[in-house]
Amino acid sequence: MxxxxxxxxxxxxxxxxxxxxxxxxxxxxxxxxxxxxxxxxxxxxxxxxxxxxxxxxxxxxxxxxxxxxxxxxxxxxxxxxxxxxxxxxxxxxxxxxxxxxxxxxxxxxxxxxxxxxxxxxxxxxxxxxGEETGDDAPVTAVPVATAEPEPPALPGGGVRVALLGVDEKDRQLLIEELGQLGEIVFQSGDADRFEVTLNTSVSATDIEAVMCFIAEPEQLDIQAVAASEPAAAPTEPVVPAPAAPDAAPEKAAPAAKPKAAASGESSSIRVPVTKVDQIINLVGELIITQSMLNQVAEGGQGKHSTDSSGQDNGSAALVTGLNLLQRNARDLQEAVMSIRMVPMDYVFSRFPRLVRDLAAKLGKEVELVTEGKSTELDKSLTERIIDPLTHLVRNSLDHGIETPAIRQAAGKSGTGTLTLSAQHQGGNILIEVSDDGAGLDRAKILAKARANGLSVSDSMSDDDVWQLVFAPGFSTAEQVSDVSGRGVGMDVVKRNIQTMGGHVEILSRPGEGTVTRIVLPLTLAILDGMSIKVGAEVFIVPVSAVIESLQPRREDLYPMAGGDVLLKVREDYLPVVAVHHALDVDDAVTEPPRCIAVIVQGEGRRYALMVDELVGQQQVVVKNLETNYRKVPGISAATILGDGSVALILDIVDMHRLSQSKKERQREQHNVATRRRPEALIPPALIKEVEH
Incomplete structure (x- = not known):
């Protein structure tokens, strides 16, 4: 076999x-x-x-x-x-x-x-x-109750069967079943562990096959008793194997080598039976709807009848069937997507060990608190979020939470608290890593940023200063250790979260602690999107990123140096991103007052996307563009619309970067052209005077 x-x-x-x-x-x-x-x-x-x-x-x-x-x-x-x-x-x-x-x-x-x-x-x-033990000489068990009589020796050998954590009824059933397989020579124990020694020639494999009707496999402990050995002395356990049951494990038939896994991710998901039942019921509803539509189609080949209002009964039945089909398809889609959802406990359960070991290594006392463990997230995202969260937890332990002496000197408890939490927020999941440590040091971060050659100023907002820690190679650690200080990690965290369609924010107060907030879509397979039109092209903007849309007024547009434009929305001034300019779309509306401004948010900042018109809102199936084609700047993925055409899904933050880089190239080209034509720098009146 x-x-x-x-x-x-x-x-x-x-x-x-x-x-x-x-x-x-x-x-x-x-x-x-x-x-x-x-x-x-x-x-x-x-x-x-x-x-x-x-x-x-x-x-x-x-x-x-x-x-x-x-x-x-x-x-x-x-x-x-x-x-x-x-x-x-x-x-x-x-x-x-x-x-x-x-x-x-x-x-x-x-x-x-x-x-x-x-x-x-x-x-x-x-x-x-006080015992010498090895693989061939397991630790010898001391009898639990020394007052109990020693069981007799078995000249021909036998088997000892133990049941763990069973009631009186199961113990009686055990005795009855084993009595049919051999001679019971000894029995003892309590509800925790009940043992029966059996003089029998039946193999341990056969006994285990019978016992599976009485208890779960983990409740069984079946051991061979060697010839002339006291029956209570535990010996090498007999486990079912392809070779003879009583053969030593090292002599078992060599097993075929398992194939290497395709990836490090788990290839299966545990699904509750209720979810499977729901899908089966929905498939049944689809079959009924299909039969209904078939009858309408067959009836349409003959004569059409009308009701008292003059409406075609065939058309009415067709509309009803299509509405049912749409509703059932939507319910089936949601049911199937729910199968991919797993609780965040799958992720959070990885961290108690990490926190325990690392806190001990750093000489700190830390209590880990987890909240929202039942919050569900797509299985593919839970696999990919573990590494970013690991970086954040290590940073909180190393940089955030202080040693007990420092905490007590500051009037805090000697034990720090690290909290991992998850909750649903609209169509997204909000994951937070928070600590009650020292918080981020604004002055230290700015000084390090200047030393790294980053463009910073003392007037920067706290939010912008905190974002500096995500710069590549940025680290404020004074010493490099195997925990942190090498300048890698936080930039990887941000990049990985962005590839999952999310963004990361930092909130911090000196002396009170730091909160790192991650916002992710619940799934990467289905997206609620807003269809927009630019020229003849249709694009998709994630609804989770859309705040509002409005018609911009000319007096609310403020041109800036370098070609930038700001749109005033109430009391805020938002960078304008013209989609037609960033993506080189022809025949688009180019004057902002004639466009529609879609106010969107990405990485904690808001932007105004200028589009020709809003088409509508719909759910779309996300297709990986990089896998099927190549990486396209400003685009996160693609989808197929109802008419069979392909629509690109916009990456809000990357759209702004793309727009800025194109403006920068245009400025450089203008400067080059200007240097080639020195006369462009000389006032015309002066040129005429020189000519004369």
Whole structure:
């Protein structure tokens, strides 16, 4: 049997189990550990070990086996938990992640790293339990209740079956089922762990197949008992494998290598059954509507009838059917799009470990608070937002939150607070990274900007000063470390967010903290757009960027030096961006008073787009222009309209940059032409006087 087709399922389940393991370890109170959390951590390691044995992933099997033994002792209270022990467990979890990634890519895990983590776990067992242990000699379990009688030895060997966290009814069912597979020679335990030792020749695989009707796989612990060995001594666990059930894991049949993943992103999404049911119902509605339209079409080939008002019944039925079709198609589209939506907890769950480790490294005390974890975002965006958020979190920990001594001297609590929040805002999602640290230093940023050759002035607004931190190579760190100070990161954050159709803003107050705000569209696949016309061309402007539209008056237009024009809208003066000029559109309206001004916002600034007319608002399917054609300045993507024509989707901020660069080139060309004609600099009257 080729089991390689089940690799992807195992990888995804193991990755989820490791995530749960890390979350429980980080949330664990070492002074008073929660038994349920310890059991959950143990079950995660046990489940991964079972899968690793099934697929012949030996490095993963060895590591989880040692880790599972130690976790078993910890949950039974035989190892007193400390922070350094939890750190070791987290280190082992990281190694399991690395091994999982290696197998996912079709390669073998690093053997040196494997030996290091195994040696670390063996050393912990020796120090905490006083026992020498290795891969072939697992940590020996001490009986839970020494007052219980020792179980008899099994001359021919047997199997021990344990159920974790089951009620009395399941325990009785376990005894009944096992009694049909062999002779029960011993049973003991409680609701937490109930064990039955069985003298039988039935394989562990067959026993597990029967037990699956009683409990979940993670609640089962099936172990072989060697011949003449006391039945209570745990031995090498038997896990289902392609080879003989009682064979050692290293002798299992070699598994086929998994294929390398196409990308680093997860290739599947967990979907609630309710969403699938909704789609099935909507497809049924579409089929009914299709049948209705077919009947109308067939009836249209014969005679048409009219009602009392003289209206054609066939036409009325056709209109009704088309309206139903439109409504069902829209509902189906929304239902399908909802499948791509995943909660922000998928993103936020990555950061408790990062904050814990980095705060300890920096000598700071930081509490992480997450808000809006159930807020949903498109799966493709959640994968891409992780790196930018990681940069922002590291910056808050390194530059923002102070050390306990400095905070207490300033009258603050010694423990800083870092907050990650997400919420829906119209058609966008608002993600914030905020801290209660020292805030940004305006004078320091301006001084660094001048040193880097940037054009700045003391009269700049705070918002403009904060935007300087996104300049390439900009860093105010006094020392370069492995945390920050190399001048990379914030410019990458801004660039990555812009490629996702979003923008980033910074709010800061000295001594009170900093808030970095990211605004993203909920999805990159469907866009609510406003159709505009310039000349004979139709363009799409994202509705989320549109504030209002108006007819500009001549007295509200203010020409500036260099060809720039400002439009006064109430008390604000907005840069004018003529779409026909930026994109070289012919036969367009060129006089601003005859145009329509669409007031839009991008990266926290507002602009006035000059267009010929507004066509209407509609939902459009976004197509990647760079993938299908090439990168076009001022354009973020494209879509196909109802008539089959292609419409370009405008990038608001890039449109302004494109317009400014074209004006700059025109000024340079004018200056060159002027230098070639010196007479243009001489007043005509003076030229005549010289000629005379």
């Amino acid at each position: 080729d089991i390689s087709e089940f690799y992807d399922t195992f990888f995804e389940e193991a990755e989820e189990l490791l995530g749960d393991m890390e979350a429980h370890l980080l949330d664990l109170n070492v002074d008073d550990p929660d038994v349920e959390q310890l059991n959950a951590i143990f079950r995660a390691a046990h489940s991964i070990k079972g899968g690793a044995g099934t697929f012949g992933f030996e490095a993963l099997l060895r590591t989880t086996h040692l880790l599972e033994n130690l976790l078993d002792h910890a949950r039974r209270g035989r190892i007193a938990l400390r922070r350094d022990i939890v750190d070791t467990f987290l280190e082992a979890k990281d190694m399991l992640n690395d091994q999982l990634d290696a197998y996912r890519q079709g390669t073998e895990p690093d053997p040196e790293a494997l030996e290091r983590i195994c040696e670390t776990l063996r050393k912990m067992a020796l120090e905490e339990l």
